[in-house]
Amino acid sequence: MNDVTMNRRSFVKTAGALGALAAAGGAISAEGSLFGESSIAHADTEEQTVWQHCGVNCGGACALQCHVKDGSIEYVESDNTGSSDMNSVQVRACLRGRSIRRWLQSPDRLNYPMKRVAGTKRGEGKYERISWDEALDTIASEMKRIRSTYGDTAMYIHYASGVSSGIIAGTPVNRLFNLTGGYLKTYGSYSSAQISAAGTYTYGGGTYGSSFLTLQDNELVVMFGNSPADTRMGGGGHTWDFARMREAKNLRVICIDPRMSDTVCGQGGEWIPIVPGTDGALCAALAYQWITNDQVDTEFLHKYCVGYDEETLPEDAKGKNASYKDYILGNGADKTAKTPAWASAITKIPEQRIIELADEMAKADPVYICQGYGVERHSNGENAARCIMVLPQLLGQIGKPGTNDGRREGCNSIQAIATFPAGKNPVPDTISLYTWPDAIDHGEQMTATNAGVQGVEKLSNSIKFLFNYGGNALTNQHSDINATHELLQDESKCEFIVTSEVFMTDSAKYSDIILPDLAVQEQLDISKGGYADNDEVLFFCDPVYEPVGERRGIYEVCTDLAERLGVKDQFTEGKTREEWLRSLYEQAREKDSTLPTWEEGFKMGVYKRDTKPKLSLEKFVADPEANPLPTESGKIQIYSEKLAKFAQTWELNDGDKITALPEFDPAFDSYLDVSEEYPLLLMGFHYKAHVHSSYSNNSVLQTAALHQLWINPEDAQTRGISTGDMVSVKTERGEVRIMAKVTNRVIPGTVVMPQGMWHDADMDGDRIDKGGCINTLTRYRPTALAKANPQHSNVAQVEKVSE
CATH class of the missing domain: 2.40.40.20 (Barwin-like endoglucanases)
Structure with a gap:
């Protein structure tokens, strides 16, 4: 263990005396920069090592050891605890985390509360510095005005993933809104909404399947639109898991993708190029080969699945050639056999390669079939994801070591850790989070059947107040920026927008008030590891230095807003940030006695323990009667009665389709x-x-x-x-x-x-x-x-x- 590691107490003792100096040094003249020109006065201190982590939404989370001197990060190391042997996990950061000091200490950081200059439009980026009192008084006043004028459903917390880790994270905003009446709720995510929906109507819920740790020697791995080497790159992500398994197990890897990703490039395996959005056609042709060559596992399909053939269809669907087998063989409504030649013309994969691939997969035992989020982020994403999920069902390659259910690779985490409690939202109205522009523009016209509204049949309000914490999805990460720009500039639509951020992002420029946030690394917190399956990790994170300028954490900001809104006692329950963390962590230790004490955790910085392979649907396959799935039949839904009903009752745009079966549909912009x-x-x-x-x-x-x-x-x-x-x-x-x-x-x-x-x-x-x-x-x-x-x-x- 590193002897110079600085725990929270030693940091406060060393740096606390600098607080007044930092505050004084952080002030600038009215003519100075609103961002990062403030300087901090420091005493000459010894270098300290502060444990933190890289907490952005890559799907991983990796350890950072920040070497701090005189209130500045000098350099960053990652995880060097444990041995260097192949079986010892080290959650080492990639270059993104290792270069974080330049990002944290950028001169472009936001340092002071700001309001949009009178007479300018949202999006122009023209702001003037104001005091925290003015900022918070204005926000509280607008929250009261808009609630009283339009109702609780006019309040909205925007989707964001820039602050995606930690016990505290972004939930203080949700708690504040819930204590003052609630807000318009959301479902889904920008990352995985389609695959989640596909999993819901196939398996009863969930995005993730089996972990990479279940892979067996010399087995075949087939990946659709999935590249952990490009996304979850560090030691706290799936790329390390997969690389280790490839080396240890001598896997045969096939990546099906329009782009040769880093998961296959330079690492061995085969890249099969495919036209974007046509994965469902390839899946149908593979199914055709297996059915016509008697390679499907009929026993598995009859025991565990609904809708493969006439025998397994729901009663109200029988006698209509409505089975998956009928669809594939050309006996269904479209009268088209899904042959390899048919699929080749669509996917541009040679017909012979499709035939060979089908044979390879059918003869492999086991075969691990998975997909990333690349396939489902298309206009036909839900059906494409379902088309991939049906492949292991047809082969009976589910529920035994080395198999997956066609969803994304699984992950593990320490389950006992709970996040800061948001409380109960009394508002039932719920929208897909991607549809927030419609909820601003014409919320009252959004219904369950034309916009997927849940909880109510129809929205009662449009969004009038929007709080954006740590997110860049008002414009940058949302579709059609030019159209969104026009919408957000219209102040008769959404009347007030608040952003709490660390930089002046493109989205922040559309705010009426901007609050300077503390980055994850500048605050006390405890965070779980990322989406990995080879370990379970906790990071015990001290702030790397005292706050610069007037940056403030979101818990403290919401505490002051709660006071102005008359709910401070309910919001804080008399606790500071640290007291909440201690309380929640002790609750976790009551559930999981193997966790270190608070003091032990902050001394070690990163806590790691081994985990077991996660095998999807293992209990269901072992005993489907005792362990039914949360679907309408308790079985795997190849045919979904719910989707068949939606297809008949929902109001869809021209060209949109919802199908009871996992069918190939090109959809729009194909x-x-x-x-x-x-x-x-x-x-x-x-x-x-x-x-x-x-x-x-x-x-x-x-x-x-x-x-x-x-x-x-x-x-x-x-x-x-x-x-x-x-x-x-x-x-x-x-x-x-x-x-x-x-x-x-x-x-x-x-x-x-x-x-x-x-x-x-x-x-x-x-x-x-x-x-x-x-x-x-x-x-x-x-x-x-x-x-x-x-x-x-x-x-x-x-x-x-x-x-």
Whole structure:
């Protein structure tokens, strides 16, 4: 253990004397910067080591040892505890976490409360410094006014993932709103709403299946649109789990993706290029081969599944050729046999390779079939996700070691740890979080059947007050930025917007008041590990230094708002942040006595323990009568009666479909929609240089991994484009200027762009985005079932920009 590790008490003792100096040194003249020009006076102190973690939403969470001197991070190490042997997990950070000091100590940090300058519009980014009292008085006043005028359902807490870890995290905002009347609730997420819906109507709920730890020697792994090496990169994420299993088990890996990802590139395995959004067609052709070659596990399908054939259909669906088998063989409504030749014309995968792949998968025992979030973020995402889930069902490759149920790889965490209590929201009205623009523009017209509203048949209000904590999804991470810009500028729609942030993001520019937040690493907290399955982790996190300027944590901000709203006693229950943390942690230790004490945890910084492989549906397969699934039948739903009913009763847009079976549906902005004007498919992907939009302003990362549009040599040649050229990418929604990367790692006819770079356009001028934000180009149109994010489905044109 490192002898110079600084626990909370020693940090306070060493740095507490600097508090008054820091506050004084943080002040600037009215003419100074509103962001990061403040200086801090410090005594000369010895270097201390502060344990923290990288807490952004990459799906991992990795340890950081911050070496701090005179109130500044000098350098960052990661996890070096335990041995270096292959079986000892070290939750080591990738470059994103290791370069965090440049991000935390950026001169562009927000330091003071600000309000939008009178007479300017949202989005212009013109603000003036105000006091905390003025900021909080104004927010509290607007909360009271809007509640009394429009009702509780006019209040909204926006989706955000920039603060995605810790016991405290962002729930103080939810608690405050619940204590003062509640707010319009949401379901789903920008990341996984479609696969979650698919899992709900197939297995009764859930996004995750079996862990990588269940993989067996020499088995076949087939991954659809999944690249943990690009997303969950560090030692606290799945890429380490998978890399270790590949080395130890000698796995055969096949990645099916429009882009050759880092999970297959340089690591072995096979890349099968596929046209974006056509995974469902490939799945149907694989099923055709298995059915016609008598390779399906009929016994498994009859015992555990509903809807495979006539025998297993619900009674009201029988006699209509409505089974999955009928659909595949061409006896269903579309009268089309889903042969490999049929699928090859759609997917551009050679017919012979489809036939060979089907045979490989059928003969593999076990075979692990999984999908990432790339497939489900298309306009047909729910059906595509269901199409992949049916594959292991057909082969009976569920519930035994080395298998998965077709969902995303599983993960583990310490279950006893509870988050800060938000309390009960008395408002029943619930929308898909992706549909918030509709709830601002015409909330009263949104119903259960036309917009997927839950809890009530119809919304009673539009959103009038919006609180955005640690999120960049007002614009940057939401579809069709240009349209959203118009909506948010109209103050007759949403009347008041508050953002609490660490930087002036593009979304923050649409706020009426901006509050300077403390980053995760600047606050006391305890956090669970990320989406990994090889360990269970807790991070005991001290603040790396005293607050700079007037930055404040969200718990303390909400405490002051609660006082102004008359609910402080109920909000705090007499506890400080630390007292809440201690109380919640002791509750966890009562449930799990193996956890270290508070003092032990903060001394070690990171607590790790081994975990067991997670095998999806193991108990159900062992005894389906004793362990039924939470579906309408208690079994796996290949055919869903609920979806059949939705298809008949919901009001859908032209071209939208909800199907009882997992059918291939191209949906909108697919390969069928390319034209002379927009001849290319465009999709986004997660990239090493940022996590969504977090860290996009870290120059170290942007230098290490350039933000470029990937284009196949065939498409580049016809356009006279070379690597390094500046290109224009256009859709019906807008235009982006970005550097080109000519590479064979993307299928011809498709271009791919990393998602998450910050939008940068003259919104009063040509609106051409020079920041490279893909959501300048994406369509805002919720998907049919989950009412969710289809941002990978776009048709576009790319041209070289003339000098």
